[in-house]
Amino acid sequence: MEDARTILATHNLCRDFHGFRAVNAVDLAVEEGTVHALVGPNGAGKTTLFNLLTGFLPPTAGGIRFAGTDITRLPPERIARLGVARSFQVTSLFAQMAVREHVELALQARSREKEGRRFWRSERLMRRFEAPAMDVLAEVGLAGLATRPAGSLPYGQKRALELALALALEPRLLLLDEPTAGMGLEDVDRTVALIARIRSGRTVVMVEHNMTVVGTLADTVTVLQRGEVLVTGPYRQVRQDPRVVEAYLGADVA
Numbered sequence: 001m002e003d004a005r006t007i008l009a010t011h012n013l014c015r016d017f018h019g020f021r022a023v024n025a026v027d028l029a030v031e032e033g034t035v036h037a038l039v040g041p042n043g044a045g046k047t048t049l050f051n052l053l054t055g056f057l058p059p060t061a062g063g064i065r066f067a068g069t070d071i072t073r074l075p076p077e078r079i080a081r082l083g084v085a086r087s088f089q090v091t092s093l094f095a096q097m098a099v100r101e102h103v104e105l106a107l108q109a110r111s112r113e114k115e116g117r118r119f120w121r122s123e124r125l126m127r128r129f130e131a132p133a134m135d136v137l138a139e140v141g142l143a144g145l146a147t148r149p150a151g152s153l154p155y156g157q158k159r160a161l162e163l164a165l166a167l168a169l170e171p172r173l174l175l176l177d178e179p180t181a182g183m184g185l186e187d188v189d190r191t192v193a194l195i196a197r198i199r200s201g202r203t204v205v206m207v208e209h210n211m212t213v214v215g216t217l218a219d220t221v222t223v224l225q226r227g228e229v230l231v232t233g234p235y236r237q238v239r240q241d242p243r244v245v246e247a248y249l250g251a252d253v254a
């Protein structure tokens, strides 16, 4: 399954919670440059898998490789430094802080990692990140809102800012946790267009419940059920797979 284009791979990945196996023997191979969706009913283990991939949880068994490096038991910050960025489902913004300042701080953190801990936060320093921050904001369509307090943004734009913070880390692999959760149709469409744009030159793994979104964006879909991989393949193939229809898409298809 794994070949030279595989950027992220898990082998027999398992995670138990007090004897309950939430992720069970998962073999995942994510090809560089693709959008790979993780889907499955509630409790299938998607969030736990994300937490394992980003080092927020240690696995009970099995291994994870990213870009040729064994990241199985690395702490989250080491994994992030290798180029794995995660955009959170839970909002992580400071209400009073300006939109641009959020991105400047993310850029500063990134450059501190690259150049060593020589910096502290100062007016002069932050000006250095002003133009690059505006570039990132332009990428997610928020350039016009740069000076607004983050707390004043509508929900869809808050999510776009969270995405901008992940992009500021210059990730090779972007993990998106339910990018359209809680959005109305208009925001969903905007977010799909945004992800379609920012995926260029990047690899994306996303947990997503909205199958229209998955069908539009994903090259590959992995369906999880009770912690195990039920099936992996192109969306068209997966959605017609009788096991998937029965386990997950049944209600939608009917």
Ligand SMILES: Nc1ncnc2c1ncn2[C@@H]1O[C@H](COP(=O)(O)OP(=O)(O)OP(=O)(O)O)[C@@H](O)[C@H]1O
Residues within 6 Å of the ligand: 017, 022, 040, 041, 042, 043, 044, 045, 046, 047, 048, 049
């Ligand atoms: N910290 C924990 N302690 C105990 N059980 C947990 C913990 N985290 C997850 N679980 C259990 O593991 C299983 C998988 O949960 P997980 O959140 O990964 O599923 P999910 O596919 O992300 O679901 P959803 O779509 O509802 O977010 C569930 O049965 C859940 O109750």
